[in-house]
Amino acid sequence: MFSTPHSAIAPAFPAFLHACPAVHELRAPAGTAAHAGLAALLLGLVWGPRPVLWVSTVPDWYPPGLAWAGVDPACCLFAQARDDAEALGAAEVALRGGMAGVVACEALSRLAAKRLALAAKQGGGLGLVLRHAAAQTREDSTAFASRWMVHPAPGSPHAPALRAELLYAKGAMPGTYLFTLKEGWDAEAPLSLPGLRRAG
Amino acid sequence: MQKRRFLSLACAGRDDLANLALWCQAFTPLTALDPPDGVMLDITGCAHLFGGEAGLMARLAARLPNARMAVADTAAAAWGLARYGKPGSPDILLLPLAALRLAPEPIARLRRIGIRTIGQLARLPRAGLVAGYGQAPALRLAQALGEAPEVIRFITAPPEWREAEPFMEPLWLPAQLQAALTKLAARLCARLTAATLGATALTARFYRVDRACPAIHLAFAAPCRDEAQIAKLLIEKLAQEIDPGFGIEAVALEAPLTEPLALVQQDMSAKPPDYARPLNTLLNRLGSTRIWRVAPHASHIPEFATERVTVKARPVAWPKPHHPRPLRLLNPPVLITAIAPVPDDPPVQFTWDGKTHRLRWATGPERIARDWWAHPHDPTRPEAEKIRDYYQVEDMEAARFWLFRAGLHEGVAVPRWYLHGLFA
Structure with missing residues (x-):
């Protein structure tokens, strides 16, 4: 187990989220960043201080915000793609190379989903696909380990909360989970996550 | 020491001299722009690779049909012979004064006293020549005769880590070029391994028969000498960036930047994952401006609190934000x-x-x-x-x-x- 700030809430997490070669699809309503919050939570919990590629066509991820949510920006690489296809291709390269990949895209075909899942299986990485989409679409694929619809939930100013509806998972029942983004994290504890070894 | 030999190339009406000089590096590493209309090649010790000086000139003449060229012991003499000489007569003393690259004014003054050729100029006493006509005619004459040094500004020579291969027949099929790149990558990586170095930048140059010289540039997130990876990255860019035109007659693979890279024991035990591999692929696919790391920047303004740094930079520790910040x-x-x-x-x-x-x-x-x-x-x-x-x-x-x-x-x-x- 990694000694991340989130270890306190680890037992409360669904078990299949800890399985590592996996790609999860996180959906959120348009105009929110709830899926990015759950992605940060998952990365801090499961992935730890290994490198992460964040790729999208509009790279508006804010590193201090990621640091506040428990991801060390020193482990993060950011990439800007021209279109969704290039973003998915970049995430695939990262996953195949053993990194974690967070890709924000709108269009996602079944073929692209299958390719991402295969790349994650090959490299042993963790893939997170962030989309602004409805809970059900025609292109829903079962290649991913799970699919979530994430809504923001009422919370206190220092602990944003998320209501995550599990739409599909391999070997788990659908349900609704409530995640608190910063619970159990000692606000004064410094983040001491070492960076990359080779690529630095 | 071998006597130096210079080849001067004069191509009337050609404006892209920089590209021509780069292309001429297929024949010799030392090439210089010679504005307004030519390129100077130092072919010392290179001509035998192309069948002697006559063979080299025949080869150049086949690619540059309108060019005039001449070989001589000094750059100034080669310049004059290429522009004013008759083919087959290497005697510069018979050439007119303009062949010395003199301004029109001293030429006119020298003509007035009956000096029309370089031979006549060489017979004049030097001290009087300097006193009466300034430094230029005497200096140019001495440079042409090899008595005074001349500074030639050669373009950057190919780096030490370079592997090149000429081909009997021009290549233009993708499979042929891919095979050539794979072979060159293997040769270059073998040399780099022997020197325990890794390349952090690579350039593959393709010398086309029609005097163009397209190139593929690779960048690496960490020093690299993995021939399979290098070949894969080159082949990925080959189809997009290289137009073979009428054929490619030589390919060169150069490593302009290298860094020490220790040898690693190849064994069966588990190794830490090598994240440089996917990063190299992404860096070359997206370009260095579209993939970056972030470092904190000392500013309270939220949009200025981070700065983009290259993928090669060492990760810096981030301070914990004092206040909530958005994702x-x-x-x-x-x-x-x-x-x-x-x-x-x-x-x-x-x-x-x-x-x-x-x-x-x-x-x-x-x-x-x-x-x-x-x-x-x-x-x-x-x-x-x-x-x-x-x-x-x-x-x-x-x-x-x-x-x-x-x-x-x-x-x-x-x-x-x-x-x-x-x-x-």
């Missing part, structure tokens, strides 16, 4: 209309993109003043008063936003509200 930051901030019950108070409602959000609560303000001493005045920036009051707000659907108000109620301008980030 997504909208850049530039979006102007919204907000309703606040009391001036200088958090809003109760705002409209963004046609949608109205009623707010449940707000925290703040977190006042951030602009570092006015660091930036010149820019009237297009949101805050004329150089003050922003940030509020974290949550609407009735629990979506969390980061708003700020630029300006004060009784300030120089009406307060404006902006949406700057999304928490969840």
Whole structure:
């Protein structure tokens, strides 16, 4: 187990989220960043201080915000793609190379989903696909380990909360989970996550 | 020491001399621009690779049909012979004075005393020549005869780590070029391994028969000498970036930048994962401007608090933020209309993109003043008063936003509200 700030809430997490070669699809309503919050939570919990590629066509991820949510920006690489296809291709390269990949895209075909899942299986990485989409679409694929619809939930100013509806998972029942983004994290504890070894 | 031999190439009406000089590096590493119309090649010790000087000149003449060229012991003599000489007569003493690259004025004055050829000039006493006609004629003459040095500004020579291969027949099929690149990568990596070095940049040059010299540039996130990976990256770019034209007659693979890279024991035990591999692929596919790391930057202004650094840079430790920061930051901030019950108070409602959000609560303000001493005045920036009051707000659907108000109620301008980030 990694000694991340989130270890306190680890037992409360669904078990299949800890399985590592996996790609999860996180959906959120348009105009929110709830899926990015759950992605940060998952990365801090499961992935730890290994490198992460964040790729999208509009790279508006804010590193201090990621640091506040428990991801060390020193482990993060950011990439800007021209279109969704290039973003998915970049995430695939990262996953195949053993990194974690967070890709924000709108269009996602079944073929692209299958390719991402295969790349994650090959490299042993963790893939997170962030989309602004409805809970059900025609292109829903079962290649991913799970699919979530994430809504923001009422919370206190220092602990944003998320209501995550599990739409599909391999070997788990659908349900609704409530995640608190910063619970159990000692606000004064410094983040001491070492960076990359080779690529630095 | 071998006697130096220079080849001067004069191509009338050709403007792209830089490209021509680069292409000429297929024959010798030392080539120089010779404006306005030529290229100077130092072919010392290179001519035998192309069947002697006659063979080299025949080869050049086949590619540059309109060019005139000559070989001589000095650059100045080669220049004169290429432009004023008759083919097959290497005697510069018979050439007119213009072959010495002299200005028209001393030539006219020398003609007045009957000096028309270089041979006649060489017979004049030098001291009198300098006294009567300035330094230039005597200096040019000495340079042409090899008595005085001449500075030639060669373009950057190919690096030490270079592997090149000429081909009997020009190549233009992708499979042929791929095979050539694979072979060159293997040769270069073998040399780099022997020297325990890794390349951090690579250039593959393709010398086309029609005097063009396209190139593929590779960058690496960490020193690399993995021939399979290098060949894969080159082949990926080959189809997009290289037009073979009428054929490619030589390919060169050069490593302009190298760094020490220790040998690694190849064994069966588990190794730490090598993240440089996917990074190299991404770096070359997206280009170095579209993939980056971030480093903290000492600024309170949210959009200036981070800076992009290259993938090669060492990761820096990030301080823990003192205040909540959003996961997504909208850049530039979006102007919204907000309703606040009391001036200088958090809003109760705002409209963004046609949608109205009623707010449940707000925290703040977190006042951030602009570092006015660091930036010149820019009237297009949101805050004329150089003050922003940030509020974290949550609407009735629990979506969390980061708003700020630029300006004060009784300030120089009406307060404006902006949406700057999304928490969840």
